[in-house]
Amino acid sequence: MTVAYTASDRNNVTCQTLAPFRWYRYTGTDEGYLTNACPEDFQCGSYSQIWLNDSLPDVNEGETLKSVCIRKKNSCCAAKTTIRAKNCTDFVIYFIIPVPDCANYCYEAPKEDPALSSNKDPICDGDVESFPALVWIIIISLGLLLLLMGLLVFVRGRLKRKNRLQTEEGNEIKNLPPLYDRDPQIKRTRFNRNMLNNTRI
Known part of the structure; x- marks a missing residue:
C-alpha cells in the first residue's frame, strides 16, 4: 500500500x-x-x-x-x-x-x-535466499529440541512416580505385623507347639 x-x-x-x-x-x-x-x-x-x-x-x-x-x-x-x-x-x-x-x-x-x-530472483548481484532457509532450519531444530525436552520431562516424571509408589509399597510391607499375629490359625498352632514343648520338659 x-x-x-x-x-x-x-x-x-x-x-x-x-x-x-x-x-x-x-x-x-x-x-x-x-x-x-x-x-x-x-x-x-x-x-x-x-x-x-x-x-x-x-x-x-x-x-x-x-x-x-x-x-x-x-x-x-x-x-x-x-x-x-x-x-x-x-x-x-x-x-x-x-x-x-x-x-x-x-x-x-x-x-x-x-x-x-x-x-x-532479485536482479541485484549476491541476493540469494540463504537466510530464510537458515531461519527455517533454526525453527525446526528448536522445535525438535523442545519436543525432546518435553519427552525427557515426561519420562523423568514417570520414573519418579514409579519409584515413589515402590517406596510407599515397601513401607507398607515393613509396617505389617508378623504373619502369625495376623492369622488366628497360625497363632493357635504356635501356641499349641509351645504347650507341647513345655509338656515334654
Missing part, C-alpha cells in the same frame, strides 16, 4: 498478507521506496503502518540495515525495529519480517494501481 491510498475508517482497512523472511520488491512505485515520513491515519489502507525512520538505501551501501517504525494510533513510532534493504539501482528490495496484525508496509505514491510482487 502507498500513502496515496487512505481507508475511509477502521472497518474498511486492507491488511497485507506477506510471507515473512523473503525479499520483496514493491512494483506500485518507480523505485519501490518505503516512505520516510510518518503516515497519517488510515494511510496505506490501515490503522497501523510501517515506515522508514532512516535514510533511503543508497546503491553504494549494498545490503544494509534500515530502521523502521510501526505507527499506531497517535504514536508515529510505537515500536521500532530494523529490516534488511538493498538499492538495486532501478529499484529497492526489502527483506520482509513478521509484523503485528494489519500493520502495512507504507510506500511512496504509486505510478499505477498498487501491487506487491515477490522478487524470488
